[in-house]
Amino acid sequence: ETGVTQSPTHLIKTRGQQVTLRCSSQSGHNTVSWYQQALGQGPQFIFQYYREEENGRGNFPPRFSGLQFPNYSSELNVNALELDDSALYLCASSLPSGGGYNEQFFGPGTRLTVL
Amino acid sequence: AQSVTQLGSHVSVSEGALVLLRCNYSSSVPPYLFWYVQYPNQGLQLLLKYTSAATLVKGINGFEAEFKKSETSFHLTKPSAHMSDAAEYFCAVINTGGGNKLTFGTGTQLKVEL
Numbered sequence: 001e002t003g004v005t006q007s008p009t010h011l012i013k014t015r016g017q018q019v020t021l022r023c024s025s026q027s028g029h030n031t032v033s034w035y036q037q038a039l040g041q042g043p044q045f046i047f048q049y050y051r052e053e054e055n056g057r058g059n060f061p062p063r064f065s066g067l068q069f070p071n072y073s074s075e076l077n078v079n080a081l082e083l084d085d086s087a088l089y090l091c092a093s094s095l096p097s098g099g100g101y102n103e104q105f106f107g108p109g110t111r112l113t114v115l
Numbered sequence: 116a117q118s119v120t121q122l123g124s125h126v127s128v129s130e131g132a133l134v135l136l137r138c139n140y141s142s143s144v145p146p147y148l149f150w151y152v153q154y155p156n157q158g159l160q161l162l163l164k165y166t167s168a169a170t171l172v173k174g175i176n177g178f179e180a181e182f183k184k185s186e187t188s189f190h191l192t193k194p195s196a197h198m199s200d201a202a203e204y205f206c207a208v209i210n211t212g213g214g215n216k217l218t219f220g221t222g223t224q225l226k227v228e229l
Contacts, residue, residue: 004158031215042205042219043159056216090158094215101147101166101209104217106158 002027004093004107012113013081021076021110025093031055032074033104034066037088049074050096078112086114117142119189119206121220129228134178134193136223138206141187147209148189149217150180154202162204165189176200201227 005024013019025032031050035043045058049068063079072093078085088111092104122137140146147166151159163174170182180191191204206220 033215033217035217035219040222042207042221043217045216045218048216058216092159092217096215101164102215103161103164104215106151106160108156108158 004091004105006089006091006107006110008110009108010111010113012115014115015081015083017081018077018079019081019112021078021089021091021112023074023076023091023093023107025072025074025091026105029093029095029105030072031094031096031102032068032072033092033094034074034076035090035092036060037090037109038084039087043090046076081114083114086112088112117146117208117218119148119208119218119220121204121206121223123223124221125224125226127226127228128196130198131195134191134196134200134225136191136204136206136225138180138189138191138220139187140189140206140208142208148180148182149207149209150174150178150189150191151205151207151219152202153205153222159205162191196225196227198227198229201225 033048034046037043047057048055052068065077067075088109090109091107094104095102118141149164150162163172165182173179207217
């Protein structure tokens with residue numbers, strides 16, 4: 001069974017650029033959540049995708065957007081990068097919670113540095 | 116909105132000593148509570164979870180946590196620290212019926228000394 005994978009591992013961008021981060025969910029998982037972890041902080045929920053539709057969003061501006069594909073893999077896109085977007089971006093996959101809870105399995109993350 | 120507070124951003128213990136990492140939650144409804152561990156340059160690994168069953172929860176690597184409603188706490192303990200326990204630990208919460216969105220604390224860095 002393949003776990004959650006993310007690419008790239010590291011990325012360096014300059015302010016104002018756009019970036020796309022990718023996530024492949026664990027086999028059989030159709031729900032993907034994205035989190036931002038700034039240095040020295042806990043992860044912050046960005047949004048969640050279920051069956052290719054956004055299914056909940058945290059307190060992030062619209063320049064943070066996402067996609068989920070039919071194979072349940074997902075992309076996180078960030079436009080007009082700002083210095084404060086420098087962080088570790090974590091993807092987590094799970095089965096749908098149905099109002100309860102299903103364990104989220106995290107990938108190793110993508111370290112984004114904005115100069 | 117639900118939240119968790121972790122007391123102590125850094126905790127240092129001697130190898131073989133008791134590990135105690137503190138977490139208090141704020142939730143208007145019974146929450147689901149979690150402890151995750153993060154090793155350097157890695158993602159998050161679930162240590163244990165409380166989902167309204169037994170109040171004393173046992174997890175991996177010898178860790179356990181006790182849900183205390185009267186104290187709104189969910190502290191993480193391990194009787195005897197090992198060098199390999201050095202990592203960052205995060206407490207997290209989900210409200211029941213609130214979807215699968217995790218709200219994390221700010222983390223506690225555990226250092227284990229010889």
